[in-house]
Amino acid sequence: xxxxxMRVRVLSCLSALxxxxxxxxxxxxxxxxxxxxxxxxxxxxxxxxxxxxxxxAKSDLxxxxxxxxxxxxxxxxxxxxxxxxDKQADDLNAQINSKNTAIADLEKQVAANEKExxxxxxxxxxxxxxxxxxxxxxxxxxxxxxxxxxxxLVRAKLMEKVSERDQQSIEDLEKRLEEITDTExxxxxxxxxxxxxxxxxxxxxxxxxxxxxxxxTLYTAANAAYKQDAxxxxxxxxxxxxxxxxxxxxxxxxxxxxxxxxxSMYWPVPTVRALxxxxxxxxGRLHRGVDIANGSIPIYGQNVVAAADGTVIxxxxxxxxxxGYGYYCMVDHGRDxxxxxxxxxxxxxxxxxxxxGQKVVGGKTVLAKxxxxxxxxxxxLHFEVRLNGTAVxxxxxxxxxxxx
Numbered sequence: 001x002x003x004x005x006m007r008v009r010v011l012s013c014l015s016a017l018x019x020x021x022x023x024x025x026x027x028x029x030x031x032x033x034x035x036x037x038x039x040x041x042x043x044x045x046x047x048x049x050x051x052x053x054x055x056x057a058k059s060d061l062x063x064x065x066x067x068x069x070x071x072x073x074x075x076x077x078x079x080x081x082x083x084x085x086d087k088q089a090d091d092l093n094a095q096i097n098s099k100n101t102a103i104a105d106l107e108k109q110v111a112a113n114e115k116e117x118x119x120x121x122x123x124x125x126x127x128x129x130x131x132x133x134x135x136x137x138x139x140x141x142x143x144x145x146x147x148x149x150x151x152x153l154v155r156a157k158l159m160e161k162v163s164e165r166d167q168q169s170i171e172d173l174e175k176r177l178e179e180i181t182d183t184e185x186x187x188x189x190x191x192x193x194x195x196x197x198x199x200x201x202x203x204x205x206x207x208x209x210x211x212x213x214x215x216x217t218l219y220t221a222a223n224a225a226y227k228q229d230a231x232x233x234x235x236x237x238x239x240x241x242x243x244x245x246x247x248x249x250x251x252x253x254x255x256x257x258x259x260x261x262x263x264s265m266y267w268p269v270p271t272v273r274a275l276x277x278x279x280x281x282x283x284g285r286l287h288r289g290v291d292i293a294n295g296s297i298p299i300y301g302q303n304v305v306a307a308a309d310g311t312v313i314x315x316x317x318x319x320x321x322x323x324g325y326g327y328y329c330m331v332d333h334g335r336d337x338x339x340x341x342x343x344x345x346x347x348x349x350x351x352x353x354x355x356x357g358q359k360v361v362g363g364k365t366v367l368a369k370x371x372x373x374x375x376x377x378x379x380x381l382h383f384e385v386r387l388n389g390t391a392v393x394x395x396x397x398x399x400x401x402x403x404x
Contacts (some may be wrong), residue, residue, distance in 0.1 A: 036250050037314055037356050043247050044316065044323045047240065051321070053214050054236045061229040068226045071219035079213045083207040092198040099191035106184040117173040141226045219276060247323060248389060265307035265398045266363035268292065268346060268383050269370060272299045273401045276380055279393040288391035289345065289384035290399075292370075300350065300379040304368040306360035307344045307383075307399060312367075317352035325382070326374025329354040329367055340387040347382040363404065 043226075234404040267273060274295030277287055293299055310333035328347035336342050350371025354360070360367065372379040385394045392398075 040247055040250050040314060041316065041318070042229055043243050044321070047243050047247075047323050048319065048321050050236060050240045050243065054233065054240065057229060057233045057236055061226065062234055064222060064226040064229045068219060070221040071215055071222050075212060075215045075219060078208055078215060082205060082208045082212065085201050085208065088201050089198060089205070092194055092201060096191060096198070099187055099194065102187050103184060103191070106180055106187065110179050110184070111178065113173060113177045114128070117170070117177070120169050120173065167248045183345040198302045200346075243357050244323065263342070264400065264403055265385075265394075266305060266404050267399055267401070268304055268344075269302050269381055270305060270363075271298060271302050272297050272370075274299075275401065279395065286391070289347075289382050290394050291380045291382055293378065293380040298379070299370045299381065300372065303366045304346050304349060304381055306331055306362050306365045306367055307385075308342075308362040310334065310344075310360055310362075312354045312356055312358040312360060313343070315352060315354045315356055317354075320373045322347075322374050324375040326376070327352040327368065327371065328374070328382075331360055331367070335386070341389075343386045343389075345382075345386065345398055347384075348372060348376050348380060350379075 017316055021054075083096050205372050272292055272295045274293055275290055277291035278292035279290055280287060310331040312329055313332045314328075314330040316325070320326055322328055324348035325345075327349040328345060329349075329352060330343055333342040333344065346367055348371055349368035350373065351369040352367075353369075354367040358365075370379065370381045383394055383399070384391050385398045386392070
């Protein structure tokens, strides 16, 4: 929180400075070179502060994104667990339904078996009632009711078999009823086990759902922090772009009373004539000049000379950052035949000799030593030609590798 408050104070101070500078730029009369030079240095100091704030804000943004993404990943994992538990619950419900169907079938079998047993018992009862009505049914009675002994034997054997069959039917029914009852108990036990498992799954699902809700709350807070950090980075970058724009306006406001009469310029590093980057789009943005880098001779520490006669209108020799240019200077060469102000820029120097107001001679006056200050990947001299503040290709009519 303290870090963000500090950024707000820096932005407020910078905004006040930019309002002052902007109002100065709207005046018809250009500011004196020394005054503009001081304003530019102030803006470059603010640029350096802003860059530190942006680096810190980007670090906060990366942390908040990491936290947000972590919660999002955890929510995804919990949702997978919930989906798996839902599937398990569906499978268990299917098993319970299957057990209920089996129990219903068994209950039907029990009912049918009991009905059959009742029928057999009724039949036996009727048979016993008939015998009792006829009195004591003895062997003598059976013998007297038959015509002969052979018929007696047949009838006695038949009655014995009927009695055995009735007894067997009763026993079979009782055995079947016992088996069905045992099976029903087993299915009921299995159903109870499945229902217990379902309760466990439902409890786990409730826990997972609670965890998801908790993570969703944390994710919402983390996402809000991420958006706030992203907005802060965007605001700081916008302020940085405005600062850069105001510096360019100030540089463009530096006018001269002389005229640029040279037909071509001197090569700014006489001892090194190798190029590593050219004017044009590079890494998605305009590269405003050319980079003179190591050739057969290392460029670091080599003399940097004025490309043409003129007056030094800007010199940074105190800030190694210098808005990304490091130690750099600008020379005003007057206006060309079309009335355009011609200015050259020499950047990333290791030592800066040029001072504001100094008159320089093309190809002779040493402005600086080549180096690697500012935003660089290696030692080189970044050289620009500007017409009315707009950068143009130095290799098109101004300097040449094979020229003077």
